[in-house]
Each structure stands twice: as structure tokens, then as C-alpha cells.
């Protein structure tokens with residue numbers, strides 16, 4: 538079952554070794570006991586650091602690997618066969634998820650819904666699996682065993698699952714399974730793409746967590762290749778929309794700038810363009826006027842204009858009228874809580890889950906807007 542396991546611990550970089558070597562150089566000639574103690578401490582922290590990397594699973598669809606799951610268990614690479622679409626964790630591999638693979642290739646879903654009932658939204662989870670699960674359980678969106686409990690409701694995640702945090706893969710596999718469970722119950726999970734999904738897909742890896750360096754070394758792939766279009770998770774993510782309209786609400790990661798309206802764009806064309814160009818290089822996107830708008834500063838995954846006091850309420854109304862909606866719901870620009878701006882016409886839902894300690898949801902039932910707090914309390918927005 539072990540492959541390449543001989544590459545395991547030896548390839549893990551150890552920050553404490555550098556500290557020790559510079560420290561020992563300075564202290565050369567001091568008493569031997571001090572040196573021995575430092576050496577012991579150094580070895581201890583090396584062992585702790587390297588033995589703790591447990592990650593996965595990863596499923597690659599190319600090179601005949603589609604029926605194998607890859608796992609990092611205590612800094613060793615292991616693989617298990619996928620039987621009946623069930624991924625089975627090896628022994629001694631912590632609490633890693635054991636998802637059931639969807640058998641068919643993902644379908645592109647609708648991006649406009651009317652007559653939806655209850656809705657919840659959250660954003661910018663950034664690899665903070667435990668915080669996300671706590672919030673969803675506290676508000677009964679999922680049950681005690683992390684399964685969909687929201688019936689025919691709609692759950693919207695407005696992007697930035699990737700980067701910063703240490704449980705990105707756990708977040709993705711959980712949502713991958715929840716997606717199917719929601720549909721089976723008559724509900725929907727809308728997983729919208731944020732700027733950090735785009736960055737990872739095109740190989741901008743400045744924000745990845747230290748944990749994943751071990752995984753990329755053992756799997757002998759760059760981090761973006763763990764989620765490229767020839768991976769189970771990567772293929773699924775690339776089917777997703779970037780904007781969704783539900784009832785009188787429009788959701789996206791960053792926001793809609795006046796430039797969108799000047800360009801007379803529509804949601805479906807934009808979603809299609811985002812899907813088509815998610816893997817394009819930055820310099821290629823920059824050379825196309827429309828793609829340069831969509832993917833960067835004033836586009837829907839990066840825009841921050843609502844938070845800079847540059848738009849009047851009239852300009853906000855103009856944008857809302859263009860889409861025939863009453864509210865635009867955005868993540869991306871971090872707040873301490875779910876926050877209404879411009880008389881709740883704009884609702885900011887990046888509640889700083891990325892800090893790993895707390896967060897909030899937005900609950901919408903008809904015209905009632907409610908903050909879902911971390912411990913389960915609810916307050917009107």
C-alpha cells in the first residue's frame with residue numbers, strides 16, 4: 538500500500554533546523570550541555586512537525602489513476618483503491634474525510650432561481666473547516682453527522698474556500714458531498730467562485746498553508762495540480778458559477794461595479810466566460826478587454842467599491858434596477874460580522890471566518906434578513 542514512502546520524512550523541511558544551526562554557530566565554544574539540549578529540542582520539534590502532516594484524499598483522473606485515492610498519513614504517502622465510489626481512509630490517517638464519489642461528471646447548474654424558500658449564505662471560509670461546521674450545525678443547516686438538514690433550502694457560499702487556512706481539502710470534500718445531498722433533498726448548494734479559487738487554478742500559490750507543502754512534495758505535484766481539471770475536486774469546481782440570482786437577491790464574491798452596467802453584461806454570459814477562462818494565465822486575461830474587466834479589479838470577484846464610500850445610494854439603486862433585485866450579497870471584504878450597507882441593499886457576509894475563531898451566516902426567509910451568530914443565536918440584520 539505504501540508508495541514512495543521512502544521519500545516521506547526526509548523531504549519535509551524543518552524550520553527549527555535552521556534556527557538551531559544559526560544558534561549553534563553563535564554559541565560555538567559554550568558549554569557542551571547547552572548544545573546537547575538545543576540539539577535534543579531541535580530533533581524533538583523536527584519529529585513533531587514532520588510526523589503531524591496528515592492530508593487528503595486526492596483523486597486524479599488522468600494517467601489511469603481515477604480509481605485510486607491518495608492520502609498523506611503521518612507524512613507518508615499511501616494509496617487505497619476506490620470501490621463502489623467509496624473512498625476508504627488507510628489506518629493511522631487521522632480523521633480525514635471518506636467521501637463517496639459522484640459517479641457522473643458534474644453538470645453546469647442554473648444561475649437564476651425564482652420562488653426559492655429559505656436561504657442561507659456564508660463566505661470566505663479559507664480552509665477553516667471547524668468554524669464552518671460549527672456555524673452550519675448551530676443553525677441546523679447540517680445535522681450532527683454533517684449531512685444536509687436544510688430540506689429544499691438554498692445555501693450559497695460566495696467564494697474563497699482556498700488559501701490561508703489548514704483544512705482546505707476537508708472543506709472541499711465536505712461541500713462536494715453536501716452538493717449532492719442538497720440536490721437529493723430538493724435543495725441547492727451554490728458554490729460560487731472567488732478570487733482565491735481563480736488564483737489557485739492559474740498557479741498563483743502565494744497564500745497556501747504550510748501544511749500543503751508536504752503534500753505537494755510527497756505527491757510530486759504543484760499545489761495547483763492537486764486541483765486541476767483532471768482531478769475529482771478540480772473538475773467539480775470548474776462546473777460552478779461565479780454569480781447566482783435567487784428571488785430578489787444577487788450573490789457574488791466581490792461585487793457589481795458601475796462598469797458592469799456600462800458594459801451591459803448579463804449573469805449567464807459572465808458565468809460562462811468565467812468557466813471557460815478559469816485556467817488562463819494572468820497575462821492572457823489582461824490582454825482581452827472583457828476578461829481583464831471580469832477577472833480583476835472592477836470585476837465581480839475583486840470589486841470593493843461598496844466599502845470605500847465611492848458610490849451614492851442612487852448609483853446602488855441603478856445597479857439593483859439593472860438586475861431587478863433588491864439586495865446584492867458579497868464576501869471578499871472582511872468585516873467583524875454580517876453587515877448591511879446602504880439600508881441593507883448591499884449585504885457584506887465575509888465575517889472573518891478566516892481568523893479561525895468565529896463567524897456568522899446570513900439567513901433569509903422571504904423579506905426577513907437575519908444574522909446567524911456563531912453560537913446559534915439569531916439577530917435581525
Ligand code: ZN
Pocket residue numbers: 697731732733790838868869870
Ligand atoms: Zn476574496
